[in-house]
Amino acid sequence: MLCGELRAKEGQVAAGSLPYVYNFVDVILPFRRKISSLTVELAGNPLGTRSQIAGATILPAKPTNSGNRPSPPPGQWWALIWNAVFILCALWMWQNAARQIRFRTIPYSEFKKDLSQGEVVECSVGATEIQGKIQPKPAASSKGPASNHTTGSPSGTQPAQKPAPPSRPSRQNTPAGKAKSSTASQGFMFRTVRVEDPNLVAELQREAVQFTGVRPSFISEFLWAWALPIGLMILVWRFLSKRMQGLRQSVMSFGSSGAKLAAEQDVKVTFDDVAGCEEAKYELAEVVSFLKNPELYKSVGAKIPKGVLLVGPPGTGKTLLARAVAGEAHVPFYSISGSEFVEMFVGIGAARVRDLFEQAKGHAPCIVFIDELDAVGRQRGVHIGAVNDEREQTLNQLLVGLDGFEANVGVVVLAATNRPDVLDRALLRPGRFDRQIVVDAPDLEGRDAILRIHARGKPLAEDVDLRKIAQETPGFSGADLANLMNEAALLTVRHKGATIGQKDLEDAVEKVVAGPERKSRRMSPEDKRRVAFHEVGHALVATYSKHIDVVRKITIVPHGRSALGYTLQLPEEDQYLMSRADLLDEIRSMLGGRAAEDIVFNEITTGAENDLEHATALARRMVCIYGMGKSAGLLHCGQPGDPFLPVSGEGLMQRDCSERTAGAIDDEVRGILDAAYADSKQILQQHRSELDSIAHELLQRETLDSQTFKDLINQSRGAKSSKIA
Numbered sequence: 001m002l003c004g005e006l007r008a009k010e011g012q013v014a015a016g017s018l019p020y021v022y023n024f025v026d027v028i029l030p031f032r033r034k035i036s037s038l039t040v041e042l043a044g045n046p047l048g049t050r051s052q053i054a055g056a057t058i059l060p061a062k063p064t065n066s067g068n069r070p071s072p073p074p075g076q077w078w079a080l081i082w083n084a085v086f087i088l089c090a091l092w093m094w095q096n097a098a099r100q101i102r103f104r105t106i107p108y109s110e111f112k113k114d115l116s117q118g119e120v121v122e123c124s125v126g127a128t129e130i131q132g133k134i135q136p137k138p139a140a141s142s143k144g145p146a147s148n149h150t151t152g153s154p155s156g157t158q159p160a161q162k163p164a165p166p167s168r169p170s171r172q173n174t175p176a177g178k179a180k181s182s183t184a185s186q187g188f189m190f191r192t193v194r195v196e197d198p199n200l201v202a203e204l205q206r207e208a209v210q211f212t213g214v215r216p217s218f219i220s221e222f223l224w225a226w227a228l229p230i231g232l233m234i235l236v237w238r239f240l241s242k243r244m245q246g247l248r249q250s251v252m253s254f255g256s257s258g259a260k261l262a263a264e265q266d267v268k269v270t271f272d273d274v275a276g277c278e279e280a281k282y283e284l285a286e287v288v289s290f291l292k293n294p295e296l297y298k299s300v301g302a303k304i305p306k307g308v309l310l311v312g313p314p315g316t317g318k319t320l321l322a323r324a325v326a327g328e329a330h331v332p333f334y335s336i337s338g339s340e341f342v343e344m345f346v347g348i349g350a351a352r353v354r355d356l357f358e359q360a361k362g363h364a365p366c367i368v369f370i371d372e373l374d375a376v377g378r379q380r381g382v383h384i385g386a387v388n389d390e391r392e393q394t395l396n397q398l399l400v401g402l403d404g405f406e407a408n409v410g411v412v413v414l415a416a417t418n419r420p421d422v423l424d425r426a427l428l429r430p431g432r433f434d435r436q437i438v439v440d441a442p443d444l445e446g447r448d449a450i451l452r453i454h455a456r457g458k459p460l461a462e463d464v465d466l467r468k469i470a471q472e473t474p475g476f477s478g479a480d481l482a483n484l485m486n487e488a489a490l491l492t493v494r495h496k497g498a499t500i501g502q503k504d505l506e507d508a509v510e511k512v513v514a515g516p517e518r519k520s521r522r523m524s525p526e527d528k529r530r531v532a533f534h535e536v537g538h539a540l541v542a543t544y545s546k547h548i549d550v551v552r553k554i555t556i557v558p559h560g561r562s563a564l565g566y567t568l569q570l571p572e573e574d575q576y577l578m579s580r581a582d583l584l585d586e587i588r589s590m591l592g593g594r595a596a597e598d599i600v601f602n603e604i605t606t607g608a609e610n611d612l613e614h615a616t617a618l619a620r621r622m623v624c625i626y627g628m629g630k631s632a633g634l635l636h637c638g639q640p641g642d643p644f645l646p647v648s649g650e651g652l653m654q655r656d657c658s659e660r661t662a663g664a665i666d667d668e669v670r671g672i673l674d675a676a677y678a679d680s681k682q683i684l685q686q687h688r689s690e691l692d693s694i695a696h697e698l699l700q701r702e703t704l705d706s707q708t709f710k711d712l713i714n715q716s717r718g719a720k721s722s723k724i725a
Contacts, residue, residue, distance in 0.1 A: 085231075088223065103131060103191040111192045115203055121187065122210040130194050132211075135187040267327040274317060274324050275453050276446030276478055280437045284308070284325050287412055291329035291365050294410065305434035306402055307413040309373070311420045312439030315479030318416035321439065322369040325414065332366040334359070338375035341394045349376070349394030357401040357411075365410030373415040379424045395424060402432040441477050443574050444470055450478050454485040461501040469505050472552065472570045476512075484508050510553065513568065515560025523564065530597060531556045531565045532695045534607055537596025538567040538589055539709060540687055540694070541680050545585040555703040564607065580628050583618060587676040588683075590615040595680040596691060619672045623665050629672075631664035632657070690716040 114120050114134050123132025204211045271281050290297050290304040297304060310318040319335075326333035336356065341349040360368050370376075380392050402413065415433065417423065427433060442450060447470035455466065473481065487508035492500045511517075523531070539551045549569040556565040569589070578586075594608035623629030624638035637657035655662055684691055694712045698704055704712070 085227070088227065103189045106190050106192050108192050108195045111190065112203075115207055115209070118207055120204075120207065120209050123204070124212050124214045125200070126194065126214040128194055129191055131189070131191045131214075132209075133187055134190050267323055267333050269320065269323040269327045271324050271328055273453060274320055275449035276442030277317060277321065277439050278446075280310070280321060280439050281324075283435065283437050284321060288325055288328045291331050291367075291410070291412065294365070304412065306411075306431065307415065307433035307435075309420070309428070309433040309436045310414065310416040310439050311436055312416075312418060313441060313477065314418055315477035316439045316441060317478045318439050319369070319371060320478070322367065322414045322416065325412075326367045326369075329365075329367070332363045334363075334366060334368045336368075336370055338370055338372045338377065341376045341398075342391055349390055350397035353394060353397040353401055360411045361409065365412075368411060368413045370413065370415040373417040373427075374419040374422050377415075377417075377423045377427045379422060395427070399426055399432065441475055442481075444474075447473055447476060447481060450481045451485065454482050458485065458489055459499040461499040463502045464500065464505065465502060466505075468502075469509065471572060472506075472509055474571050474574055480512060484512050487511055510559075510568065514563060514566050518558040518560075521558040521564075523558075527564075528556060529695075529699065530601065530605060531607065532698045533596045533600050533691065534593035535565045535567050536691055536695045536698060537592040537594075537680070537684055539592075540691060541592030541595070541683050542567070542569055542585075542589040543709075543713065544683050544687065545588060547579070547582040548585045548589055550706065551709060552706050553703065554698060554709060556698060557702050580622070583622055583626075583628070584672075584676060587615045587618055587672065588680045590618075591673070591677045592680045592684065595677060595684055599681060599684055599688070600691070615673060615676070616669065619669045619676075620665070622672065623668050629665070629668045631668040632661060635661070637661060637665070687716075 111120070111130065117137065119134050119136055121133045121135045123130055201211075271285075274281060287304065287308060294304075310321060312318055322335075323333065334356065341352050356368065360366055376391060376394050376398065378391065378395075380395060413433075420428075420436070428436070448467055451466045451470055469484075473484065476484070484505070485508075488500050488504045491504045491507055491511075492498075495504070497504070535554050535556060539554050542548045542551055549571045551567060552570045553568040554565075555568075558564050559566060590611045591608075593611055594604060597604050597607070620638070623632055625636060627634045627636070635657065637655070657665070690713055693716050694704075694709070697712055701708075
């Protein structure tokens with residue numbers, strides 16, 4: 001039944017009993033045809049054909065030969081299927097919406113009451129609901145007696161008089177009836193939920209109501225019983241198939257390299273963004289020139305190196321240099337770590353190496369950068385186990401891959417490592433990594449240039465002297481200097497400043513060298529007094545020594561993990577060689593703190609543990625490695641130990657001498673330390689007044705800079721003493 005269309009038992013609609021029912025097929029069909037033609041034309045419209053979607057005008061494609069008509073593409077079939085589903089859903093929703101608008105829902109009790117009063121004109125009885133039309137009767141007059149209806153008896157007996165039903169107020173007198181008086185006078189369509197009532201048919205017959213039975217709508221039954229379950233199964237099947245396809249691809253992608261490809265337009269780094277390694281930039285400029293003008297090298301028979309190995313400590317800019325080469329040459333850049341080649345399954349690393357080189361050849365000219373080459377290029381045969389087999393197979397494939405490149409094919413392999421000593425020799429021979437470029441820590445000029453690069457875009461105060469900061473940071477790598485500038489910016493924000501000042505930069509240097517301040521760590525007055533004399537002892541011994549760095553700062557504020565205080569000494573210039581006198585003065589300065597505690601308190605504490613460790617290591621290197629001792633002479637009897645052992649300290653060495661020589665070395669090392677300790681005590685005893693006054697001032701201020709420290713020394717020495725430069 002479409003929207004309450006009621007039929008009589010004989011299959012005919014009572015004339016005038018129901019209002020006009022909309023023909024939904026006539027409404028939907030033209031829309032369906034328009035959508036179908038639009039979908040087909042879009043599916044068959046080739047690229048370049050003019051179309052106007054906004055104006056609802058589409059120029060169809062040229063008709064094809066009907067005799068040899070190609071089969072429609074798969075996308076057109078899917079469009080037709082979704083079109084049919086859309087039409088069915090739209091028709092079903094249209095019917096439900098029209099039914100909700102035309103029919104009024106009433107309780108079943110009201111339906112029975114209207115039926116008993118003879119107001120139900122017609123109805124259709126469904127499985128779950130009853131629909132029909134109610135025509136209210138006008139209100140009965142109160143003056144005349146109620147008329148009785150009689151029916152004839154088939155036997156001809158006296159007709160029985162039927163009492164009239166009790167009168168009730170008219171619907172027009174109720175509030176709801178007054179609001180809908182015009183609608184009630186004409187009747188309305190009703191709907192009610194069917195209740196199990198065995199006498200319903202008898203009552204309908206007694207009241208002479210036209211009624212009929214109704215089956216469920218074909219569209220609703222089709223959608224709920226067929227379309228919806230099949231649609232859900234199709235969705236589940238497509239979801240599972242996609243998951244299985246993704247799983248299958250992940251299983252088959254074990255052998256893919258996983259290298260990150262940066263297109264030439266994505267690499268924005270150039271040589272202008274790299275500083276502190278001018279020699280390395282000069283060596284790599286040839287690679288850039290070859291990638292730009294390969295014919296220039298081919299004309300003279302030159303062959304560009306297949307591989308370039310960047311060697312240097314961490315943080316010196318090896319990866320940045322590789323990206324700068326790609327940015328200067330404007331070629332694709334492949335980046336991968338050596339550890340990504342090594343997997344648990346044997347053969348996966350070799351497959352990834354092959355895949356990487358195949359991709360590189362397909363994008364030639366390009367640059368392949370392998371970071372941490374020592375993870376896959378270690379010397380073969382030094383370990384036993386399955387992991388070593390996998391690493392060796394990966395290394396073998398890497399060697400073959402480097403040999404597989406033809407001369408000047410346009411693929412340059414750059415690799416970086418900070419452990420060149422563990423690399424396999426076959427990897428470093430000519431024809432593979434032909435050129436090794438050392439990227440070391442920058443010098444003074446390099447640090448100044450790096451600081452200026454990282455200062456771009458940062459608001460600097462007028463008093464900032466980056467040259468002075470570069471002088472105070474010897475041994476800093478490019479990453480350390482970048483961190484220094486960032487820490488200075490963070491300190492500026494912490495202090496709520498608008499520009500980065502010189503003090504912010506100096507505090508950042510202190511934070512990077514010694515760690516952040518820990519003012520929350522409270523020390524007792526006695527411990528703070530010991531720490532003050534300990535640090536002043538270091539500073540005084542360093543001041544009265546000829547071959548030692550200048551004291552920049554003294555503090556008793558705890559820093560880092562375990563430092564209760566420190567004395568910051570920084571060289572005025574880079575120093576690449578140290579004499580025996582320089583090393584002895586260094587040892588004396590290390591032992592100055594313990595000597596000060598011994599002189600002032602006549603006892604020692606554990607505060608000198610780190611000083612003794614570094615002093616012993618330096619004295620042992622003097623005797624065993626530098627040849628500055630008498631017991632070993634020119635014998636080099638100390639070998640570097642395993643750097644992966646979890647043992648701290650600078651004196652970690654493997655003994656390479658006899659027991660007799662080792663004993664003599666220990667005696668000489670002890671003699672060097674004892675002599676340096678005696679010299680430190682002598683210096684502090686000669687300047688005891690300065691030790692007391694400076695320590696007292698340090699307890700008051702907690703921190704002394706270089707100029708304040710020099711002023712306090714000059715005040716203690718008196719007016720006749722020559723001032724320290």
